[in-house]
Amino acid sequence: MVGLLFYWIYRALQIYFYLIIASILxxxxxxxxxxxxxxxIERIVNPFMRIFRGIIVIGMFDFTPMIGIFLYQIGLTxxxxxxxxxxxxxx
Numbered sequence: 001m002v003g004l005l006f007y008w009i010y011r012a013l014q015i016y017f018y019l020i021i022a023s024i025l026x027x028x029x030x031x032x033x034x035x036x037x038x039x040x041i042e043r044i045v046n047p048f049m050r051i052f053r054g055i056i057v058i059g060m061f062d063f064t065p066m067i068g069i070f071l072y073q074i075g076l077t078x079x080x081x082x083x084x085x086x087x088x089x090x091x
Contacts, residue, residue: 003087006083006087010076010079010080010083013076013079014076016044016045016048017069017072017073017076019041019044019045020045020048020049020065020068020069020072021069022041023041023042023045023046023049024065024069026038026041026042027065048068048072049065049068051068052064052065052067052068052071055067
């Protein structure tokens with residue numbers, strides 16, 4: 001039962017990761033952000049990505065989304081490892 005719960009949490013976090021990727025790709029085509037789906041994705045992803053905005057800016061290019069994706073992926077990997085350790089130990 002607990003394993004199933006962690007499975008669905010992990011899947012939700014993976015979907016969020018793909019929404020972050022979609023948001024970054026949409027930033028290359030501003031018209032996509034103006035659609036209803038684009039606005040919805042931005043509302044969902046913006047609280048996380050706002051943390052990193054403006055850290056590494058070279059000219060008119062903002063490279064900080066790469067930091068956000070990298071840290072999110074590291075966190076997701078450690079979460080999976082922690083859950084696996086908990087399930088193996090019988091907690």
